[in-house]
Amino acid sequence: MRARLAWQLAVIAGVAVAIALLPFGLSDYHRSQGADVAVYVMAILGLNIVTGYTGQISIGHGAFMALGGYTTAILTHDHGWNDLATLPVALAVGFGAGVVVGVPALRFHGAYLALVTFAVALAVPQLAKNYSHFTGGTEGLALPTHTGLWLYGVGWAAAVILYVLTWLLLRGRTGRAFRAVRDSEIAAASAGVNLAVHKTLAFGISAAFAAVAGSVYVLVNNFVNPDVFGLQLSLYVLIGAVVAGLGSLWGILAGAAFVQLLPIGLTSSHAVSSQAVPVIFGAIVVLVMALIPRGSAEVLRAALGLPIRIRSGHHSSTPHSLEAR
Amino acid sequence: MLGVAAIRRPRTPSGWIVPGLLAACCVFLLVGSLSSSLFAQQTVSGLANGGIYASLGVALVLIYRATQVINFSQGALATFTTYVAWQLMSWGLGYWPAFVLTLGIAFVGGIAVELVAIRPVERRGNVLTVVIASIGVLILVEGAVGWIWGSEVKFMPSAFPARAIHVGGVAFSLQDLGTIGVSIAAVVVLWALFQFTKVGLAMRAAALRPEAARLVGVRVSWMLSLGWGLAAVLGAVAGMMAAASPSVLLQPSMMDGVLIYAFAAAVLGGLESAAGAVVGGLAIGALLNLLGSYVSWVTPQLLLPAAFVLMLVVLLVKPSGLFGRTQVRRV
Numbered sequence: 001m002r003a004r005l006a007w008q009l010a011v012i013a014g015v016a017v018a019i020a021l022l023p024f025g026l027s028d029y030h031r032s033q034g035a036d037v038a039v040y041v042m043a044i045l046g047l048n049i050v051t052g053y054t055g056q057i058s059i060g061h062g063a064f065m066a067l068g069g070y071t072t073a074i075l076t077h078d079h080g081w082n083d084l085a086t087l088p089v090a091l092a093v094g095f096g097a098g099v100v101v102g103v104p105a106l107r108f109h110g111a112y113l114a115l116v117t118f119a120v121a122l123a124v125p126q127l128a129k130n131y132s133h134f135t136g137g138t139e140g141l142a143l144p145t146h147t148g149l150w151l152y153g154v155g156w157a158a159a160v161i162l163y164v165l166t167w168l169l170l171r172g173r174t175g176r177a178f179r180a181v182r183d184s185e186i187a188a189a190s191a192g193v194n195l196a197v198h199k200t201l202a203f204g205i206s207a208a209f210a211a212v213a214g215s216v217y218v219l220v221n222n223f224v225n226p227d228v229f230g231l232q233l234s235l236y237v238l239i240g241a242v243v244a245g246l247g248s249l250w251g252i253l254a255g256a257a258f259v260q261l262l263p264i265g266l267t268s269s270h271a272v273s274s275q276a277v278p279v280i281f282g283a284i285v286v287l288v289m290a291l292i293p294r295g296s297a298e299v300l301r302a303a304l305g306l307p308i309r310i311r312s313g314h315h316s317s318t319p320h321s322l323e324a325r
Numbered sequence: 326m327l328g329v330a331a332i333r334r335p336r337t338p339s340g341w342i343v344p345g346l347l348a349a350c351c352v353f354l355l356v357g358s359l360s361s362s363l364f365a366q367q368t369v370s371g372l373a374n375g376g377i378y379a380s381l382g383v384a385l386v387l388i389y390r391a392t393q394v395i396n397f398s399q400g401a402l403a404t405f406t407t408y409v410a411w412q413l414m415s416w417g418l419g420y421w422p423a424f425v426l427t428l429g430i431a432f433v434g435g436i437a438v439e440l441v442a443i444r445p446v447e448r449r450g451n452v453l454t455v456v457i458a459s460i461g462v463l464i465l466v467e468g469a470v471g472w473i474w475g476s477e478v479k480f481m482p483s484a485f486p487a488r489a490i491h492v493g494g495v496a497f498s499l500q501d502l503g504t505i506g507v508s509i510a511a512v513v514v515l516w517a518l519f520q521f522t523k524v525g526l527a528m529r530a531a532a533l534r535p536e537a538a539r540l541v542g543v544r545v546s547w548m549l550s551l552g553w554g555l556a557a558v559l560g561a562v563a564g565m566m567a568a569a570s571p572s573v574l575l576q577p578s579m580m581d582g583v584l585i586y587a588f589a590a591a592v593l594g595g596l597e598s599a600a601g602a603v604v605g606g607l608a609i610g611a612l613l614n615l616l617g618s619y620v621s622w623v624t625p626q627l628l629l630p631a632a633f634v635l636m637l638v639v640l641l642v643k644p645s646g647l648f649g650r651t652q653v654r655r656v
Contacts, residue, residue: 057453059397059460104641111395112644114456115592116637118397119585123630130626231581235464242457275472282465289458290445 015253016160023152031148032220033264038155039217040256043237044244045159045166046209052246053170054202055182056105060117061210062234063124068094068211069218069229070128073141083144087158087215094211095204102203106196121234125226140225143218155216162209167249169205178202182247210237239281242288245297343647347604354611362495367618368611373501374572374586375610376508381563381583382590382602383512384556389596391532391552392447394455398462399587400580402438402557403564405466406431408474410565411481411575420484424565428558435557438462439550471577479575481568504566511562512603515555528552563587582629586610589636595646605647609635 023031047061068090075081075089101120105113128135135141146154169175177198180188189195218224236259244255262281267274358365381399388396406427413423446458485503489496519525530538531548539545567583568575587602590609594601609632616623616631623631639646 055453057456104637107641107644110452111389111393111456112640114397114453115395115588116633116640119588119633119636122581122585123633126626126629130624130630231578235460238457238460239464273472275468278464278468279472282461282463282468285461285464286442286446286458289454289461290442293454 019156019160023149026148028148031152033260035148035151035155035216035220037253037256037260038152038159039213039220040237040240040260041159041252042162042213042216043210044240044252044255045162045249046206046213047237047241048244048246048249048252049166049170049178049209050202050206051241052248053175053182054178054199056199056202057110057114058117058203058206059114059238060101060120060124060234061206061237062229062231063117063120064094064097064207064210065214065217065233065237066124066128066226066229067097067207068214069224070135070214071211072215072218073136073143073224074134076143077136077141083146083219084154087212090211090215091208094214095208097211098204098207099200101207102200105203106199118234121231125229128226128229136225138225138227140223140228143222143224145222146219151216151220154219158212158216162212163249163252166209170249174198174201236281239285242285245294248294248297251297347647350608358495362493363618364615365495366497367614369497369505370501371611371614372607373504373570373610374614375590375607376505377563377567377570377583377606378586378590378610379603379606380508380511380559380566381580381587382594382606383515383599384559384563385587385591386594386596386599386602387515387552387556387559389591391528391549392455393452394443394459395588395596396553396556397456397459397584398438398466399556399560400584401463401466401470402431402435403560403567403583404577404580405470406434406557406561407481407564407568407575407579408470408479410561411479411568412474414482420482424484427561427565431557431561432554435554435560436550438557439553443553444546444550467577474577476577481565481575483569485569500570504570507562507566509603511559512599515559516599518555524551585629585636586613586632589632589639592636593639593646595648598646598648601646601648 023034026034043061043065046064047058051057071090071093072083072086075086076083101117105116108116129138132138170178177188177193180191180193181195181198181202185195188198214229218228221228240255240259242255243258244251244253259281263274263277266277266280354368358368381403384399384403385396388394388399409430410423410427413426414420418426442458442462443455446455483500483503484507485499487498487500489498490502491497519529527538527543528548528551530541531543531545532552535545538548563583564580567573568579573579573583586609587606590606591602593605593609594603612635613628613631617625617628
């Protein structure tokens with residue numbers, strides 16, 4: 001057990017050092033790309049808490065990102081806030097919105113929840129277009145520009161904080177309750193887990209993380225309009241989470257890097273047209289679901305011989321057990 | 326499988342609410358149409374949109390009833406087949422030959438998607454992994470459309486002349502009437518297939534009691550593929566009608582919004598009932614069009630959120646929809 005922990009800490013420390021040193025070897029443009037990877041890390045963390053750990057699918061996380069993004073944009077653009085100060089506000093707004101969505105979501109299971117959150121993902125950009133006096137409409141709002149290093153630093157600082165928070169949350173009592181809800185709601189309820197509280201909490205935390213991701217996303221873009229938060233963003237977060245592996249924290253970096261860097265890599269290498277990106281993404285999602293439903297977390301374990309055991313123990317922690325009724 | 330499930334429901338006092346509500350809606354639309362020609366026009370063009378939502382909604386119901394999976398790729402497959410139709414026409418084929426050929430291609434395509442993308446996932450996973458796989462198909466197919474045909478808007482010809490016929494001072498566009506006719510005809514043909522043919526019977530059996538159906542010699546997995554094929558055909562009808570209508574443009578993401586309306590239609594009908602999805606689709610089409618034209622603050626951008634709110638309310642208040650039966654969940 002102790003050797004395992006040492007292994008895990010060594011890997012984590014190695015990755016942390018790599019993330020900290022990386023920007024000094026990159027151009028400013030690539031640093032902001034790196035900041036976008038941090039954005040996906042946060043969004044995928046959020047999605048993983050609610051979908052991977054609590055078994056409630058959400059396809060609408062782009063909507064929560066939009067909320068955070070617009071919180072930051074409106075506060076800095078219209079009210080002259082410092083942009084860093086808007087991040088905690090986005091976190092709080094996101095949490096509130098997540099709870100508001102989470103309460104009706106208690107009534108939905110599996111495919112129905114997927115449906116509702118999918119509709120949220122499409123409806124929110126429309127709302128942003130409609131209330132243009134508030135959001136700037138399709139013309140959008142401009143934000144202050146920052147250097148790539150600043151963006152990288154802020155993005156990864158936020159991502160690391162959220163990652164550690166997630167890890168602490170999931171290893172404790174709340175995390176056990178989440179997994180119990182995912183594996184069997186009835187068994188969890190019988191064991192004294194309050195289903196309503198934990199499912200809503202998972203949604204709230206998840207949305208809060210997505211909102212912070214949205215804030216940083218907007219800062220990196222230094223611009224926001226409704227199309228930034230279209231259906232594609234929600235789907236990309238889902239792809240990232242699927243590639244990362246639902247129900248595990250190990251693959252998140254891989255999932256985020258995959259979603260952010262593959263399109264850029266393909267475009268710049270001119271090997272295939274950038275139009276092919278969604279085709280490749282779609283095919284990969286289907287393949288992962290068919291072959292390795294636990295995503296890259298599983299692959300990483302096989303490749304590195306890492307002791308990745310998901311704490312609930314047996315195999316029920318694969319998405320197979322994301323039971324939908 | 327496409328029968329009206331609601332008929333055998335005992336008539337408790339609350340059982341009369343739904344038929345009463347529907348009757349009230351019909352009376353409202355009728356009276357409104359008789360008293361105002363604009364209202365009549367808006368109702369008919371709303372019903373035309375509703376026909377599109379209904380046929381896509383029935384496609385969703387078809388797959389949901391068989392496998393409890395909501396097929397998120399239904400809209401993307403419809404878009405793809407619509408582009409196929411556009412391509413055939415731009416190669417010089419007439420509208421109706423291209424239409425029929427497209428339906429055939431859609432049928433084969435739907436079966437292929439089930440075989441290649443869905444079945445391998447279904448074998449190992451559960452409903453959620455299949456739902457995610459269907460989202461994968463959505464991304465893939467929509468991406469393929471953009472890759473093959475580009476993302477700029479194309480012009481889809483219509484089967485119907487751009488004239489209007491006048492009935493008692495009201496101008497009904499032939500486009501709207503044709504769309505309603507074709508959509509309803511497609512659903513009726515499908516209903517007849519399920520009701521009166523051997524294959525239809527086998528498909529209903531496979532959806533209802535897979536194990537028992539297997540015992541009496543029905544090849545259940547083949548029936549599921551067939552269901553995907555038929556759903557894709559309905560989607561193709563919806564796509565071709567939608568692309569020719571003034572409110573939707575032929576572009577890779579054209580069915581994203583329509584899919585939400587179709588979801589709302591299917592949910593309104595209880596997700597298990599094809600008749601419910603038809604009624605739901607027509608109701609949503611008419612309602613949203615009237616909302617958009619009579620309530621001044623409802624801008625076109627708000628129609629999609631409105632459909633979402635409607636869907637949410639139905640799911641919260643009466644999750645079994647207007648036509649579905651309440652299900653008892655077993656522990």
